[in-house]
Amino acid sequence: MTMYRLYYWPEIQGRGEFVRLxxxxxxARYVDVARGRGGVDAMFRxxxxxxVFAPPFLASGRLVxxxxxxxxxxLGPRLGLAPKAEAGRLRVHELQLTIADWVVEVHDTHxxxxxxxYYEQQRPAxxxxxxxxxxERLPKYxxxxxxxxxxxxxxxxxxxxxxxxxxxxxxxxxxxxxxxxMARLQRKYPRVVALHDRVAARPGVARYLAxxxxxxxxxxxxxxxYPALDRPAQVAK
Amino acid sequence: MTMYRLYYWPEIQGRGEFVRLxxxxxxARYVDVARGRGGVDAMFRxxxxxxVFAPPFLASGRLVxxxxxxxxxxLGPRLGLAPKAEAGRLRVHELQLTIADWVVEVHDTHxxxxxxxYYEQQRPAxxxxxxxxxxERLPKYxxxxxxxxxxxxxxxxxxxxxxxxxxxxxxxxxxxxxxxxMARLQRKYPRVVALHDRVAARPGVARYLAxxxxxxxxxxxxxxxYPALDRPAQVAK
Numbered sequence: 001m002t003m004y005r006l007y008y009w010p011e012i013q014g015r016g017e018f019v020r021l022x023x024x025x026x027x028a029r030y031v032d033v034a035r036g037r038g039g040v041d042a043m044f045r046x047x048x049x050x051x052v053f054a055p056p057f058l059a060s061g062r063l064v065x066x067x068x069x070x071x072x073x074x075l076g077p078r079l080g081l082a083p084k085a086e087a088g089r090l091r092v093h094e095l096q097l098t099i100a101d102w103v104v105e106v107h108d109t110h111x112x113x114x115x116x117x118y119y120e121q122q123r124p125a126x127x128x129x130x131x132x133x134x135x136e137r138l139p140k141y142x143x144x145x146x147x148x149x150x151x152x153x154x155x156x157x158x159x160x161x162x163x164x165x166x167x168x169x170x171x172x173x174x175x176x177x178x179x180x181x182m183a184r185l186q187r188k189y190p191r192v193v194a195l196h197d198r199v200a201a202r203p204g205v206a207r208y209l210a211x212x213x214x215x216x217x218x219x220x221x222x223x224x225x226y227p228a229l230d231r232p233a234q235v236a237k
Numbered sequence: 238m239t240m241y242r243l244y245y246w247p248e249i250q251g252r253g254e255f256v257r258l259x260x261x262x263x264x265a266r267y268v269d270v271a272r273g274r275g276g277v278d279a280m281f282r283x284x285x286x287x288x289v290f291a292p293p294f295l296a297s298g299r300l301v302x303x304x305x306x307x308x309x310x311x312l313g314p315r316l317g318l319a320p321k322a323e324a325g326r327l328r329v330h331e332l333q334l335t336i337a338d339w340v341v342e343v344h345d346t347h348x349x350x351x352x353x354x355y356y357e358q359q360r361p362a363x364x365x366x367x368x369x370x371x372x373e374r375l376p377k378y379x380x381x382x383x384x385x386x387x388x389x390x391x392x393x394x395x396x397x398x399x400x401x402x403x404x405x406x407x408x409x410x411x412x413x414x415x416x417x418x419m420a421r422l423q424r425k426y427p428r429v430v431a432l433h434d435r436v437a438a439r440p441g442v443a444r445y446l447a448x449x450x451x452x453x454x455x456x457x458x459x460x461x462x463y464p465a466l467d468r469p470a471q472v473a474k
Contacts, residue, residue, distance in 0.1 A: 051384055051385050070330050090302055090310070096303040122365075129349070129350050132351035132353065132432075
C-alpha cells in the first residue's frame, strides 16, 4: 500500500483539509508531515527544492505535487474517489475547481485587502465584502451544487467522489464561520445539506471527525467566526 | 481534425484567452461561439443544460467541460501543449492552477469588495488592495515563475506547454493594466520577460495577435488600466 506524505500547515484545516478528507475516507496510509517531528521546516525545504508555490502539496515516492485540486486529481482514481474514464474524471475536477474558487471567496470575506494584514486592519472592507458574499455569492455556489445534486445521491451519480468530500467541508466550514447566515440560507438547499450529512456518516470520515487528527476550526483558518461579519437576521443588511 | 467549440464572453479576453491562445498556437479548428450568430444566448443555454458554473467552457463532440484550467488539462496533450506522461501533465497543470489563483488576484485589485458593483463603488478599497498586490503578491508570483524558468527555455523544459502561453498572457495583461508597476518590476524577472517574447514570436500566437480575433484589452476585462491604481514610481506608496 502506498504511503503518502501530505505537507500542510499544522494548525489549521485550510486547503489541506480537502486532501486529508480524501485520504481519511479511503483509509489510505499517509503522514501529515508538518504535524510530526520535522515540523514546517521539512515542508519549507521540500517546497524550495521542488519549486512548489504554496502548501498543501503531496509527495508519493519521488513525485511531488502542488495545488490542492491537482493533488486530488492525482489521488482521485487511486483512492476510488473518481471515475477511471476521462470524461468522468474531468467532470469531478471541474466541480473541485469551482470549490477552489469558492474557497478563495470565503477567505477574502475576512481578508479583502491583503492576506499579509490582520483582519482588524481591514474590518470595514471585510464587512462590505461579507455582506455581498452572503447575499450574492454564497447562494450562487449553493444553488449550483443543489442543481448538480438533483436526482442523484452524490455529485456525479451513485458513488462519492473527492468533490463530494470537499462540498461537505464547505458546508461544515460555512456553518462554523457564518452560523446566522447559513441558518437562513441552508433550508433552500436541502440536497446540499443531505450530502453533507451523508458524507459525515461515511465510516472513514466519521472516524476521522471524531479523532484528534481533525483540527478544530479556528480564527487562523479560511473559515473564521467573526460576529461582526455574521449578524442575526433582523439586523442583516 | 476535431472541431472545438469555445464558449466565452465575446467582448473581453478574460479567462477565455488562455484557451484561445492554446487553440491558436496549435492551429486547431475552433469556433468562438458567442462571437458568432448565436451570441451569448447559445452560451447561456448550454451552460444551463450542462450545469456549468461559469464561462469559459469547451464543447468537443458530446463532451462539455467547464473551468479554464480543466479545459486546458483536456486540450493540452491533444494540442501538443502538454507531456503525455502523467507526472509531466500534472506539473503543467499545477503551474496553470497557480496562474488561475494569480488571475483572481488581478481581478480583485479593481473589485476587492464585490464583482457585482462598479469599480467606482469600491475605489478606496481597490487602491489599498492594488498597493498590496504590486508590493507583495505580484513579486511573489513573478519570482516563482522566474525560478521555474531557471536553466530552461520553457516552464517544463525545452518545449512549450499551455502554461507557457498563459504566462505570456499574464505579462501582456499586467503590462496593460499596470504600465508603471510592471516597468519597475519586470527588470528583476528577465526569464519571465524572455518567455513572454518567445511565446509572442511563436507562429500561431504571432498570427493570432496580429488578427482581429485578438480582442483589445479594455476596462470590462480582468486586466484594467485605471491610472489611480498604477502611480508613477515617485508617488507610489
